[in-house]
Amino acid sequence: MTYARRAIGAADLRGPLDVTRAASFVLDGQDVVIGWSPAAQEMLGYRPGDIIGRPAGTFLVPESAAESVTGTGACFPQRDVRIAVHRDGHRLRLATAVCRLSGTGPAERVLVAAEHERLRQWEAQLAMLHGLATQSPVGLAIYDTELRLVWCNAASEEELGRPLAHVRGELADELYPQGGFVTQGYPETLHEVMRRVLETGEPILDLHFRGEQPSEPGKVHLWSCSYYRLQDADGRVFGLCEDAFDISDRYETQRQLNLLVEAGRRVGTTLDVTVTTDELAEVAVPEFADRVEIDLAPAVLEGDVPAAAGPAGTELIRTSSRSAAPGATAGATTGAGAGGMAEPGRPARPVTYPAGSPQHRSLASGGLVTEDDTLVVPLRAGGTALGLVTFVRHRAPGFFDRAAVAVADELVARAAVSIDNARRFTRERTAALALQRQLLPQHLPPHSAVELAYRYLPTDDLSGVGGDWFDVIPLSGTRVGLVVGDVVGHGIHAAATMGRLRTTVRALAPMDMPPDELLKRLDDLVGQSAEAGAEGAGALDGGDDVVAGATCLYAVYDPVSRRCTMARAGHLPPAVVEPGGRVVFPDLPAGPPLGLGGLPFESFEVELPVGSLLALFTDGLVEARDRDIDKGLDTLGRVLSEGADTLALDDLCDRAISELLPDGTTTDDTALLLVRTRELDSRRVAAWQLPAEPVSAGRARELVAARLRAWGLDELVFSTELIASELVTNAVRYAEGPLHLRLIHDRTLVCEVADAGHTAPHLRHSGEDDEGGRGLFIVAQLVLRWGTRYSRRGKTIWTEQALPPA
Numbered sequence: 128m129t130y131a132r133r134a135i136g137a138a139d140l141r142g143p144l145d146v147t148r149a150a151s152f153v154l155d156g157q158d159v160v161i162g163w164s165p166a167a168q169e170m171l172g173y174r175p176g177d178i179i180g181r182p183a184g185t186f187l188v189p190e191s192a193a194e195s196v197t198g199t200g201a202c203f204p205q206r207d208v209r210i211a212v213h214r215d216g217h218r219l220r221l222a223t224a225v226c227r228l229s230g231t232g233p234a235e236r237v238l239v240a241a242e243h244e245r246l247r248q249w250e251a252q253l254a255m256l257h258g259l260a261t262q263s264p265v266g267l268a269i270y271d272t273e274l275r276l277v278w279c280n281a282a283s284e285e286e287l288g289r290p291l292a293h294v295r296g297e298l299a300d301e302l303y304p305q306g307g308f309v310t311q312g313y314p315e316t317l318h319e320v321m322r323r324v325l326e327t328g329e330p331i332l333d334l335h336f337r338g339e340q341p342s343e344p345g346k347v348h349l350w351s352c353s354y355y356r357l358q359d360a361d362g363r364v365f366g367l368c369e370d371a372f373d374i375s376d377r378y379e380t381q382r383q384l385n386l387l388v389e390a391g392r393r394v395g396t397t398l399d400v401t402v403t404t405d406e407l408a409e410v411a412v413p414e415f416a417d418r419v420e421i422d423l424a425p426a427v428l429e430g431d432v433p434a435a436a437g438p439a440g441t442e443l444i445r446t447s448s449r450s451a452a453p454g455a456t457a458g459a460t461t462g463a464g465a466g467g468m469a470e471p472g473r474p475a476r477p478v479t480y481p482a483g484s485p486q487h488r489s490l491a492s493g494g495l496v497t498e499d500d501t502l503v504v505p506l507r508a509g510g511t512a513l514g515l516v517t518f519v520r521h522r523a524p525g526f527f528d529r530a531a532v533a534v535a536d537e538l539v540a541r542a543a544v545s546i547d548n549a550r551r552f553t554r555e556r557t558a559a560l561a562l563q564r565q566l567l568p569q570h571l572p573p574h575s576a577v578e579l580a581y582r583y584l585p586t587d588d589l590s591g592v593g594g595d596w597f598d599v600i601p602l603s604g605t606r607v608g609l610v611v612g613d614v615v616g617h618g619i620h621a622a623a624t625m626g627r628l629r630t631t632v633r634a635l636a637p638m639d640m641p642p643d644e645l646l647k648r649l650d651d652l653v654g655q656s657a658e659a660g661a662e663g664a665g666a667l668d669g670g671d672d673v674v675a676g677a678t679c680l681y682a683v684y685d686p687v688s689r690r691c692t693m694a695r696a697g698h699l700p701p702a703v704v705e706p707g708g709r710v711v712f713p714d715l716p717a718g719p720p721l722g723l724g725g726l727p728f729e730s731f732e733v734e735l736p737v738g739s740l741l742a743l744f745t746d747g748l749v750e751a752r753d754r755d756i757d758k759g760l761d762t763l764g765r766v767l768s769e770g771a772d773t774l775a776l777d778d779l780c781d782r783a784i785s786e787l788l789p790d791g792t793t794t795d796d797t798a799l800l801l802v803r804t805r806e807l808d809s810r811r812v813a814a815w816q817l818p819a820e821p822v823s824a825g826r827a828r829e830l831v832a833a834r835l836r837a838w839g840l841d842e843l844v845f846s847t848e849l850i851a852s853e854l855v856t857n858a859v860r861y862a863e864g865p866l867h868l869r870l871i872h873d874r875t876l877v878c879e880v881a882d883a884g885h886t887a888p889h890l891r892h893s894g895e896d897d898e899g900g901r902g903l904f905i906v907a908q909l910v911l912r913w914g915t916r917y918s919r920r921g922k923t924i925w926t927e928q929a930l931p932p933a
Contacts (some may be wrong), residue, residue: 602636
């Protein structure tokens, strides 16, 4: 456009063949020169005296006879190109025109000539001006100093919908009343922009004007407009020129491309199906549609793959709905509320579509369906139909053209990938949570040794569930085993490893080995599993789901002695709250995490006052991204100290969770086990020391019978006398003294005989002729269960009998 302006400014509209400026000579009827102009002399070098009276063919011949420069009687067409011979001998290519003269006298015609190249340039300029006026797609208009239309080209006439004769003299704001400039930093109205250009003389380029095109009422267009002042040769301002180019299609294409870019940035930021559909609706409204409704198959919300069902009975779930209309009411989980804003928390509702509806037809065909102002696009991923997206347009343009359909298809396809990823994550997370919950204790039975309460919170982080776990294991002698652990990693692998560890601890704990020995066995198991996994995986990298180790804390509490023995493998120490509220974190040897191998574990023993509180927990409770672990431990200690003597354990658990995890979410699994200790005093425990002599069997019967009658357990006297007698007899025969006999009246009746030996007794079937070997077999028939536990001082054989009904 700049080049065109320069060319027009330099053009002489008279043209090279205008008689006022072209070389001209007069010819008679025989084509003899009888008149010669000064311009002709200047162009060809001949003076009038040299050429007048000579034939024109002397110096001018047709281009097709360029080699012949002489002749007479040549015929001159009205317009022609000829070769002229300059006086100095060089040749010129001339464009000629002939004007015939009427009247009497010898002059028959006037021949005007100009250099052919100058004529071609002039004609090109005229063609350009004609093209701008009649063929250019750029709208051109000239306004006077009062901003009234003076002239416009054909493109402007087409936009206005009226010929120039009907709009000449109208003001610019009258021609385009419904519109304004959208470019920032400039006035909004045509009048203000044009007035600025007239006053300052500074052109304004590429302003974006949006408004209705007068020739198409109701259809909004976008133009790129430029304005510059017009001045005459003397510098007087006589108006300004406007050129405008309709960029509506280009703008719409760029806007749709931006929409896809924005969708790539904003859709799929979480692995939540409903949130992803909300993000899709937010991107599409109002930039692409006035209303969007997203419906998913119910199975998708559960993480499953929808079944291939016919469309007639298909029921979908409205997960998101959004409208740009003010005051619109949402009808889904996060529908559009007043002003088109989302309304979170609305319950998802089922929707069905009648036969013949666009949605029903889309379900039946599996493809896009357009109808009036509605476009329905199926949500598909990997060949599976996940649901439908319905776009509705109420504003102009109210239809979806081919380009809009392509954009909608691409937009939904991208969202479908994110929704399917969220669905897969939901399925994996649900499976991992289900596995984890099945592997954790479903409920903890009451124990005489302790009072219990616990809380378990799975992580809300995208990495999925972890391997935190806890357990309470009944042990012989009314003791109880307390365990809490944390498997490194997340997902099903971590949950499965947690299950193996919990099962192993439950298998090892009844063997009554010391806590440090139990952790050593557990460490060997984790190390062997890791080694076997590495051999199976080869060089493959399993990522975050490969379990690299675990931490664990194991404690055994004896309510008779009130002593608690504990050991830990890289785990945080427990919190011990004494009656009165004093909180300590025992200086328990840390030990290495499970799976490292080759490093020792150490046990720590402490005597707990009756009513002490023991808190076992995982690091997810006290450690967070924005909180140091020491601060978390201080907060936990304060909460336990304030509530240990005043709150029930369940309430204390809730307070600890609310203080340390105020929003109820955590980036790591969290387990908390609170234990309040009890004591079995001398009223429920009887113990005696006996010599390792045969007579001790009889003495044991007497002691047992007397104590059982004192406890009101006369029904158990006979069986317990037999049990105590057999156990003492075996200890005398096969072990060393002294012997220790103990009865514990708890939920069962416990009978224990301890000796200094380490040989385990075994059940066996005695032959008919054998004089012994039947005692332990008889004992096993009289009790609920029996077993042996070992200590550094020897072993203890114990039995449990059911108490008689009250």
